[in-house]
Amino acid sequence: MTENLKQMQDDLYHGRIDEVESATRQALDGGMPAQEILNQGLIAGMDVVGRDFKNGDLFIPEVLMAARAMHAGLEVLRPSLAESGASTLGKVVIGTVAGDLHDIGKNLVSMMLQGAGFEIVDLGTDVSPEQFVEAVRSEGANLVGMSALLTTTMPKMKTTIEALAEAGLGNQVSVLVGGAPVTAAYAKQIGADAYAGDAVGSVDTARQLVGAE
Amino acid sequence: MTDAGNTKKPLIRYLSDDQVEQIHAGSLDLLEKTGIEVDHEGGLQALADAGAHVDFTSKRARIPRELVFQGLETVPDRFTLAARNPDKDCPLVPGGRPYSRNGGGADFTIDLETGEFRPLLHADVKDYFKLMDALDGISFIAPVFGQDMPVIGRDILMLREAFAHTDKPIHLRAFTGESLKYMFEMAAIVAGGKDALKARPIVSLLEAPISPLKFLDVTVDALWLCGEYGIPLDVCVMPIAGGTGPMTMAGNVQLLNTEFLAGVVISQLANPGAPLQYAPRPMAMDMRTGFSLAGSVELGVMAAVGAQMAHFYNVPVSLHGPWSDSMTHDGQSVLERTYMALMAALAGANVLVGAGMMQQSLVISHEQLVIDDEVNRIAFRAVEGFEIDEERLAWDAIDRVGPGGNFVEEMHTLKFLRGERYKPSLLYRDSREAWEAAGSKTMLDRAKEKAISILEEHQPNPLPVDTSQELDRLVALALKSLA
Numbered sequence: 001m002t003e004n005l006k007q008m009q010d011d012l013y014h015g016r017i018d019e020v021e022s023a024t025r026q027a028l029d030g031g032m033p034a035q036e037i038l039n040q041g042l043i044a045g046m047d048v049v050g051r052d053f054k055n056g057d058l059f060i061p062e063v064l065m066a067a068r069a070m071h072a073g074l075e076v077l078r079p080s081l082a083e084s085g086a087s088t089l090g091k092v093v094i095g096t097v098a099g100d101l102h103d104i105g106k107n108l109v110s111m112m113l114q115g116a117g118f119e120i121v122d123l124g125t126d127v128s129p130e131q132f133v134e135a136v137r138s139e140g141a142n143l144v145g146m147s148a149l150l151t152t153t154m155p156k157m158k159t160t161i162e163a164l165a166e167a168g169l170g171n172q173v174s175v176l177v178g179g180a181p182v183t184a185a186y187a188k189q190i191g192a193d194a195y196a197g198d199a200v201g202s203v204d205t206a207r208q209l210v211g212a213e
Numbered sequence: 214m215t216d217a218g219n220t221k222k223p224l225i226r227y228l229s230d231d232q233v234e235q236i237h238a239g240s241l242d243l244l245e246k247t248g249i250e251v252d253h254e255g256g257l258q259a260l261a262d263a264g265a266h267v268d269f270t271s272k273r274a275r276i277p278r279e280l281v282f283q284g285l286e287t288v289p290d291r292f293t294l295a296a297r298n299p300d301k302d303c304p305l306v307p308g309g310r311p312y313s314r315n316g317g318g319a320d321f322t323i324d325l326e327t328g329e330f331r332p333l334l335h336a337d338v339k340d341y342f343k344l345m346d347a348l349d350g351i352s353f354i355a356p357v358f359g360q361d362m363p364v365i366g367r368d369i370l371m372l373r374e375a376f377a378h379t380d381k382p383i384h385l386r387a388f389t390g391e392s393l394k395y396m397f398e399m400a401a402i403v404a405g406g407k408d409a410l411k412a413r414p415i416v417s418l419l420e421a422p423i424s425p426l427k428f429l430d431v432t433v434d435a436l437w438l439c440g441e442y443g444i445p446l447d448v449c450v451m452p453i454a455g456g457t458g459p460m461t462m463a464g465n466v467q468l469l470n471t472e473f474l475a476g477v478v479i480s481q482l483a484n485p486g487a488p489l490q491y492a493p494r495p496m497a498m499d500m501r502t503g504f505s506l507a508g509s510v511e512l513g514v515m516a517a518v519g520a521q522m523a524h525f526y527n528v529p530v531s532l533h534g535p536w537s538d539s540m541t542h543d544g545q546s547v548l549e550r551t552y553m554a555l556m557a558a559l560a561g562a563n564v565l566v567g568a569g570m571m572q573q574s575l576v577i578s579h580e581q582l583v584i585d586d587e588v589n590r591i592a593f594r595a596v597e598g599f600e601i602d603e604e605r606l607a608w609d610a611i612d613r614v615g616p617g618g619n620f621v622e623e624m625h626t627l628k629f630l631r632g633e634r635y636k637p638s639l640l641y642r643d644s645r646e647a648w649e650a651a652g653s654k655t656m657l658d659r660a661k662e663k664a665i666s667i668l669e670e671h672q673p674n675p676l677p678v679d680t681s682q683e684l685d686r687l688v689a690l691a692l693k694s695l696a
Contacts, residue, residue, distance in 0.1 A: 059500035061455075101429060104456050108503045151320045152364045152388060180575055181320045199503040 004030075005041045008073070012045035015065025017072045024073035034080035042073045046115075053200070060108070060199070067115020074117070090210040091119040093135045093173075094145035095127030097156035102149035105179060108199040109145060116203045118143070129156070129163035136169050143206060146192075148179040157182075158190035174209040178202060220598035222308060225517045225560045233525050240471040241278040248275035249426045249475045253433035259482050281474050284481035290527045292445050292488035294353055295413035297403060298380035298674060303352050305490060305529035305563040311596065312563065313534060313589040315345055316570030317355030317386055317419070319577035323541060325664060330541075333577065335359035338371065340668055341569075342378035344579060347671040350586035350593070351568050353382035353417075357577055366692045368392050369399070372416075373688050376403055377681070380674040384447075385418045390434030393418070395691040397442045402683050403676065411443035418444055419492065422472050424452035433479060440484025447492040447531055448476035453505050454515075456498035462511060466518045469493050473522075490529040490563065493519025507573055508537040508549030517560035524561060532557035534565025534592065535585040540572050542581040542657060550588055558592035565589055579664035580657055587639045594635040605629070639663070 004027055011019040020042075027037045049066045052058045092113055096106050103125045114120045121139050123131055136144060144164065148154045157177050164170055174193040177186075187195035194209055196202035228236070248265075250272050251257050257274060261267040263283075266275040294303040294312075303312040322333045325340075338359045345351045356371040363370070368388045375383045376399070383400075387393035396416070404410035420435045422428045439446045450469040452458025458465040473491055480487050495515035497506045506512065516532045523530035534557045535550035550567065557565050568585035569577040599605075610625035620626045639659050641648060648654075654662075676684070 053501075056501060060503055061500065101423065104453065104498075104505075105503065108456075151358065151360050152367060155364060180573060 002027075002032075005037070005044075008037075008041040009045035009048065012042065012066055012069045012073070013049055015062065015069050017065075017069045020069040021072040021076060024076040028076065028080065034077045035084060038074070038077055038081065042070045042077075046070055060112075064111050064115060067111070070115065070117075089117045089207065090143050091121065091139055091141040092143040092145055092206065093121045093123065093132060093139060093141040094147075095123035095132065096125040096147045096149075097153050097160060098126055098128045099156060100148050100150055100153035101125045102147075102179075105149070105199070106145070106147040109147070109178065109196070109202045112199045112203050113145070113206055116207065118206060129160040132160050133163050133167045133169065136164065136173055137167065142173055143209060144173050144175045145202070145206075146175065146177045146179075148177075148182060151181050154179070154181060154186065157192065161191050176202065176205060176209060218602070219600055222561070222598065223559055223596060225556065226521060227514065227518050228521050233521060236467055236470050236522060237525065239467050240474050241281060243467075243471045244276040244281060244475060244478075245278060246275070247426065248273050249422070249428055249472075250274075251428045251433060251479075253428070253430040255437075256428070256430075256433035256479060260479070263482055276475065276478055280478050280482075284474070284477040285526060287481045287485040288477055288526075288528060289486060289488050291529060292490075293413075294382040294417055294445060295404075295415050296353070296380060296382045297376075297415055297676075299413075301352070301381045303382055303564075307524055307527055307529055307563070308561065309563060311558050311565055311593055312352035313350060313565040313568060313593075314353045314355050314384055315341075315351055315357075315568040315582065315585075316536070316566060316574050316577070317357065317384060318574060319357045319570060320360060321572075321576045323576065323578040323580075325579045325661065330576070332360040333357060334361045335374075338362075338374050339378060340579070341577065341582070342375055343671055343673055344582055344664060344667055345568075346379035346381060346673045347667045348582065348586040350589035351381075351582070352564075353384055354379050355384040355419075355566075356386050363692075365695050366392065366688075369395055369688055369691050369695075372396050372399055373684060376676060376684060378673045383416045385416050387418070387431075387435065389695075390431055390438065392691070392695060393435055393438055395687065395695075397438060397444060399684055399687055400444075401442075402687065403680060407442065414442075414444050414488075416444060417447065419447040419449045420476075421449040421451055421494075422476065424450070424457040424472065425468055426472060426475070428475070428479065436476070436480045437483045439489075440480065440487040443484075443487070445488040445490070446480060448473050448480070448489050449492040449494055449531075450476070451494035451496050453496040453498045454511075455500055456496075456503070456505065458495070462495075462515050462518075465495050465497075466493075466515055466522075469495055469515075469519060470522050477526075490531050491519065491523035491526065492531040492566075493523070494533055494566075495519065504538075505573055506538055507533070507567075507570075508539070508545075508553060510552065512536075513553050513556035516562075517556055520557075520560040520562055529563040530561065531564035531566055532560065532562040534558070534562065534567050535570075535588045536567040536574075537571050538573065540576070542571065542578050542584065542660075546571055546581065547584065547588075547656075550585065551591075554585075554588050554592040555595060558596045565592060579668075580660040583660040583663045583667075584639065584656065587637060591635065591637075599633070 008023040177192045178196045184195040196205045260274045291306040400416040401407045401410045450472040454465040534554040537546040537549040539546035569582040
């Protein structure tokens, strides 16, 4: 591995956005293939971040800063990657369901998924089934994330899943649900594809749903 | 010794007087400079009319300090949570004794028979109200909801069950402004009319802005309705340090104090003199998982600081008492809730909130309620202190017994045999032999037995038949109108 890539990983680990961006540009200008910079530099860097996070050495805000730095690098690579046919992990339409205005958990999941390389369309809070359907259709999303904090709004997850099916989008998207009162059993019962118990778990689950691991 | 009377009330004090002033000044500055978001046209208009700088497009209200001073001027320094049975009234007075309530809003339970974790159901709701009605260490009662109850009107049905199963004060939770109005009408029926309810409010309400600094329309509606009906209000401010509030304890307290003062302004604009209490519920985000913690010791510290601010403003204060992040009623649960309850009581809380709740306020259990009845009563006892005068200092008794004697047969001992000691209901204090002979039961076993026997034997004080019927008619009407 070149010094440049090593430094890039270190900068990424510490969330140094500008440094990662310029190092990516330098490597690309130096003739290194975009895919190699992505795999050996950015993704390898994030793997270290992920490992240390799981070990409890890093905290969520540090992971988010690293993810932002990775994104800065990814933006530089995007045109070259597009040429070579590579794409993002997937597009996620995410929101807190109708009647529910709590969003800290949903925001955390958004940030974590974005950091992991997903494209995020955040519909905010109090999102109706129709709004979910419309966004999935217009954005061509392949994942839907729904959050609820209240048992009174949880049933809206089911309504939304039904609305997606009725709109003929059931095969296009996988549905991931979460939120304090939501359980894996409930997710199964309403026909969701997966349940995530926390923001960190949502990344692994989302990756599995899109077949990334 | 000329000072007869009780000992001083112990008070945890983290802040110097200067630091209290610093936080107060910081809140005044933030309300003027940053302001609050109010998602309520009428609320914004009232703030604008009163002199706030309002941007109706961004829904931002910047509140000049004069408005805060005005609100603090009219807010009462005490009020009573009245009970259907006046013997169970809870007068909340700054510096007065603490009361307690269960944590509200649980959605899951741990089955009393099987120990299984499962959704809380309508049948459980009745049992919980009945159980809490019987436990003296739980002074008033907050709603828990059955997941098999209809979504629309669940809050109203909950109140109906509460009235049927307890004559203690009831702490409401409403899902919409419309259902809240029906609930106040229900309370008026039980209290004997709207004026009687105003004179003796048998229900109270908690409303919380969404941190940071955002007041939803339903919150503003509730503040207004509370004013109209004279219902006491908990201005519950719960920024999550590191998530919806600053990471630092100082910053989180600064934010919650600012949100509290904004709540005072809105409440007192709606109805000058409306009773309210400060309910600081500082939370902390676990920076590893994103979960909001309920039982970390820093929460107790921040809440104690909130109590100090409440004393500065001279209003009653409600803090989280027995609270825990534990998944079940185990050792972690008892450990966390004991220090939380003691810290809250020693900080001068008027209400210890949380009995029964575990796992980020999602889970309630019978055993935990019975244990928390004991935790609360121990906390009450801890801050009660003791009487001190010449006789109790026992100079003559010590002189009579002299070196090497004992006090067992002393008249002084006989005289004060009762009243000095708290008598626990769950703690085991006898011999190992007796304990083994009785089945080597743990405290949890005893709590379970006590819960079962209360459910079998306790008879709540029923509502008069005509009141009951009138309530049923209103509930039917409300459900129809909300549907």
